[in-house]
Amino acid sequence: DAGITQSPRHKVTETGTPVTLRCHQTENHRYMYWYRQDPGHGLRLIHYSYGVKDTDKGEVSDGYSVSRSKTEDFLLTLESATSSQTSVYFCASQTGMDTEAFFGQGTRLTVV
Amino acid sequence: LAKTTQPISMDSYEGQEVNITCSHNNIATNDYITWYQQFPSQGPRFIIQGYKTKVTNEVASLFIPADRKSSTLSLPRVSLSDTAVYYCLVGDPIKAAGNKLTFGGGTRVLVKP
Numbered sequence: 001d002a003g004i005t006q007s008p009r010h011k012v013t014e015t016g017t018p019v020t021l022r023c024h025q026t027e028n029h030r031y032m033y034w035y036r037q038d039p040g041h042g043l044r045l046i047h048y049s050y051g052v053k054d055t056d057k058g059e060v061s062d063g064y065s066v067s068r069s070k071t072e073d074f075l076l077t078l079e080s081a082t083s084s085q086t087s088v089y090f091c092a093s094q095t096g097m098d099t100e101a102f103f104g105q106g107t108r109l110t111v112v
Numbered sequence: 113l114a115k116t117t118q119p120i121s122m123d124s125y126e127g128q129e130v131n132i133t134c135s136h137n138n139i140a141t142n143d144y145i146t147w148y149q150q151f152p153s154q155g156p157r158f159i160i161q162g163y164k165t166k167v168t169n170e171v172a173s174l175f176i177p178a179d180r181k182s183s184t185l186s187l188p189r190v191s192l193s194d195t196a197v198y199y200c201l202v203g204d205p206i207k208a209a210g211n212k213l214t215f216g217g218g219t220r221v222l223v224k225p
Contacts, residue, residue, distance in 0.1 A: 035215070042215050042216060043156070044215075045215070059214070090155045092156075094213070100158030105154065106153070
């Protein structure tokens with residue numbers, strides 16, 4: 001399997017605090033993605049990156065920002081966490097759209 | 113981006129073949145069709161990808177008709193461990209900016225003993 005890791009794996013935080021989730025890949029993949037998944041729902045794209053410093057919004061980007069200063073790292077930031085952002089977050093990476101994407105193990109975030 | 117439509121759920125029994133059809137009526141010329149599998153509490157895992165006709169690997173087969181407006185994932189002789197959610201995706205491998213790996217709702221497959 002491709003080397004893609006997420007940190008932390010679990011986090012509980014209070015409403016209004018900033019939170020940063022990290023996705024790290026060792027495969028030199030060009031594309032990276034952040035998704036959230038809620039009970040009974042599929043994966044919804046938050047933000048994605050198609051290169052260093054090249055990012056764009058997905059379908060549920062409000063309240064989230066991202067940064068990619070290095071090929072291997074894609075950071076997801078919740079500037080001021082809200083209870084509606086309680087979810088499981090997955091990151092993924094791939095070389096190109098005609099290649100398979102590899103997913104991390106997920107981060108379970110609880111905002112209380 | 114081509115939108116995909118899949119059945120919400122399907123039930124099957126061990127040893128049977130499971131076929132999941134995905135509709136993508138507005139698929140573009142350069143779009144590939146990709147299927148992923150997701151088990152509970154895990155990230156999705158790539159199963160198979162194709163452009164046209166038929167693709168087969170050790171896990172599944174993918175059938176794509178000539179008009180490419182739909183595709184069918186075929187899982188031969190399923191076992192209990194094939195119980196998962198299966199996602200169909202359509203995307204252009206050539207474009208960079210604006211090209212997103214977007215998942216639909218997926219099909220929840222339950223394999224019964």
